[in-house]
Amino acid sequence: MFKIQIKNTTQDASFEHSEGKLFGGRAPSGEGNALIIKDPSVSRTHFCIEAGQGINFLLSNISSGNTILFEDGKSLAPGSTAEFATPNHFVIGGTSIFIQSGNQGNPSDFFSREKKTSTVFYSPNKPEIQKSPPIPEINFEFPSNSRFLDNQSNAINLENQSAPAVIGKILKALENINKLQAELSVGEPYNNQIAKQLVEMADLDIGMVLLLTNDKWVISGCYTANENVSVRYSTTLVKNVVEQKKTFFQDLSNLEEKGQSLVNLEAAVISPILDVHDNIIGALYGARSKNIIAKGGITSLEAQLVQMLASTVGAGIVRERATKSKAQFEQFFSSELAQELDRNPNLLAGREQEITAMFSDLRGFTALSNILKPAEICMLLQDIMEHLSEQIQIEGGVIVDYAGDGILAMWNAPVEQPDHVERACKAALAMHHGFPDVCKRWSHLLGDFPIGLGIGINTGIALVGNTGSKRKFKYGPMGLTVNLASRLEASTKLLGLPLVISAASKAKLPANFPTRRLGQAMFPGVSLPVEIFECKDSSAxxxxxxxxxxxxxxxxxxxxxxxxxxxxxxxxxxxxxxxxxxxxxxxxxxxxxxxxxxxxxxxxxxxxxxxxxx
Missing domain, CATH: 1.25.40 (Serine Threonine Protein Phosphatase 5, Tetratricopeptide repeat)
Structure with a gap:
């Protein structure tokens, strides 16, 4: 029979283990008894104890990467099993465990402490049975060698640092952080630089940039002080840092004060990366293990520097996302409108709005596609669309969609434009004006093959909003106003005119804008006749x-x-x-x-x- 004493910040108890195997850890599993340890630096199943020769005990380190340390300086590496004499004392993470045979007295005699209420979990054959009376589920607490910075904006105070070497270290770290802020980038190469800076400024053995992607943690950047350092991190520590939204660090000072060996211990520092809304988007994770004898645990100063570096990473991610969002907007909107939408995304909400809709279509392009090679068609179409799209955006239009060789664009939504009809007509006329120049650039492919451009414009009430999906953004209009603009574009072929507009659009043009009334027309899907007009520019x-x-x-x-x-x-x-x-x-x-x-x-x-x- 063994008497076992366990102590950490949330547990302080002794119990007896009579026979069989005893598995210990945060959530131990195995065929035997279970000892549940409330310590985040302990593995799920960290060790197994069973009887050895005489009063000795066999100890197996089942963890994947956490060494077990003994009071006499010995250690037990992960995956190893060894026999130890009793009484004995070993440390895992922030938890001390004393073990002795049944006739060697009380294990509590070997601890200098005040008696605390037992909260250790121990069960013969059945896990999760409490030896002490049932207690409510408690919130997670870090072991006593762990701390949080008070907030996410602690300032570095040089006046409190007396040693020149410390001040020099701070200044060098700040200089390097400033350089990284000047670059303010994203991606694996940049994050590898961040991880390297994390290791160098805090004398760590490993530094990582962890990003939260689709509710999963991904290592986006990593740097190790040497090739012998394994790349790993504690998901438990990261999870609880996320809950606290504060920088966490392990200073290990309480262990040093008690004379406990730091051999093979690991000290971690983790700082959350936040977006502009204080949401967790990642974390900087660093650890010191090989250096721990000379350097000790993580200091508050080192944790503050890591926190500043995390802020730099957050700023880069936020700017990159904003730039990407702006770039996505500018695919459809003018740069001025994209900036307005960036300031007020609610403008994209669905609503009824008077708009001016434009449809354009290339004449003869389908026949041309049967003659030219696919690569040639793609290059020609891209150049034409670039010209047409540029004229639309110059006049503040929204490019709703490209369909084959056609374009749907609109004005007066999402931002109101008092002169939306005039803008649409000016864009259409500019599209026609530059079209021959584009064709001339491709005369070696077109030869004498005729291609033309037809445009229809209509003004009226439409339902505007995101007509796409969560997977693909598509802001645009729906309704009869849009359908009629499409019919007007189709009519240009019969009329032999490049640009046709409706009476509703004509009514909102300046009186001196050149137009010609063409008469009444009937269109498919429209019950009443529509007055239509030819539109010309001021150089008529x-x-x-x-x-x-x-x-x-x-x-x-x-x-x-x-x-x-x-x-x-x-x-x-x-x-x-x-x-x-x-x-x-x-x-x-x-x-x-x-x-x-x-x-x-x-x-x-x-x-x-x-x-x-x-």
């Missing part, structure tokens, strides 16, 4: 202005069923057509419809000029 020629007046006057006659007057008004255009100046599609269409009206005898002739149902 005097000839275009003259033809606009002739066309709109003829259109008024046509809608009044004065078909003869309509044809007569367009006579100058007919004469020019005969002289080689071809009439545009709307003028030709209007003359044909007027002739149909003259020939009609039913009296039910419709004044709707355009039918886009096919």
């Amino acid at each position: 020629t005097s000839e275009w202005q003259e033809n606009k007046i002739l066309y709109e006057t003829a259109l008024q006659h046509f809608e009044a069923k004065s078909f003869g007057h309509a044809i007569k008004t367009l006579t100058p255009l007919i004469e020019k057509h005969g002289q080689g100046k071809l009439m545009d599609n709307p003028s030709l269409k209007l003359i044909r419809k007027a002739l149909e009206g003259l020939e009609s005898t039913s009296g039910e002739f419709s004044s709707i000029l355009w039918s886009m149902t096919k």
